[in-house]
Amino acid sequence: MATIIINFKAYREGSGERAVALAKAVREVAEKADFYMAVAPSFLDISDILRNVEIDVFAQHTDAVGYGSNTGRIPPEMLKEKGIRGSLINHSERRLRLADIEFLVSRFRELGLTSVVCTNNVATTQAAAAFSPDYVAIEPPELIGSGIPVSKAEPEVVENSVKAAKKMDSEIRVLCGAGIATYEDVVAAMDLGADGVLLASGVVKAKDQKKALEELVGLR
Numbered sequence: 001m002a003t004i005i006i007n008f009k010a011y012r013e014g015s016g017e018r019a020v021a022l023a024k025a026v027r028e029v030a031e032k033a034d035f036y037m038a039v040a041p042s043f044l045d046i047s048d049i050l051r052n053v054e055i056d057v058f059a060q061h062t063d064a065v066g067y068g069s070n071t072g073r074i075p076p077e078m079l080k081e082k083g084i085r086g087s088l089i090n091h092s093e094r095r096l097r098l099a100d101i102e103f104l105v106s107r108f109r110e111l112g113l114t115s116v117v118c119t120n121n122v123a124t125t126q127a128a129a130a131f132s133p134d135y136v137a138i139e140p141p142e143l144i145g146s147g148i149p150v151s152k153a154e155p156e157v158v159e160n161s162v163k164a165a166k167k168m169d170s171e172i173r174v175l176c177g178a179g180i181a182t183y184e185d186v187v188a189a190m191d192l193g194a195d196g197v198l199l200a201s202g203v204v205k206a207k208d209q210k211k212a213l214e215e216l217v218g219l220r
């Protein structure tokens with residue numbers, strides 16, 4: 001089943017009570033859609049969503065630390081403790097060092113958390129795949145938030161990233177993101193070999209988020 005992860009980022013439209021409402025909408029659409037759907041809300045909204053919505057929740061970032069004297073940092077162990085499914089790692093808006101990415105992918109594996117390592121081109125996708133994360137998510141930063149879908153604007157980046165990742169480890173699932181908003185964009189991504197998409201503004205900033213979700217999965 002293909003994957004759709006919706007990143008709420010720090011958008012006002014996806015925060016506080018609106019985050020819970022959006023997570024509920026994702027859950028309702030996921031029940032009718034032929035996709036695995038998960039959400040990546042702000043840290044501050046994760047507990048409310050876990051308490052109120054039956055849906056897999058991912059963190060938007062995790063720090064390469066353990067429990068201890070790490071002010072303001074979030075170790076993987078805390079995600080596990082809260083029942084969080086996994087995390088985006090190295091999102092272009094929250095970049096990490098190579099050693100941190102390797103540490104997190106390895107620690108996530110030990111803890112049974114799902115790792116989604118974000119990359120910005122074919123070379124970084126190949127490098128990230130060397131750590132065998134569960135997912136890599138290729139997202140050209142210049143298209144993020146643009147409304148111009150990567151699956152149409154830079155199909156070769158998606159296709160070559162899929163090839164590079166699967167050559168490194170055939171088990172890795174490849175998402176693509178940046179500008180994805182419609183079912184057509186999702187199908188185009190999968191035609192290029194992607195196993196799903198990672199998106200934010202196409203849904204979170206939509207006037208009617210539920211309608212945008214239904215359009216995204218082909219229910220409209």
Ligand SMILES: O=C[C@H](O)COP(=O)(O)O
Nearest residue numbers: 007145178179199200201
């Ligand atoms: O995490 C999501 C990506 O940054 C893509 O964002 P976008 O869908 O707003 O282009």
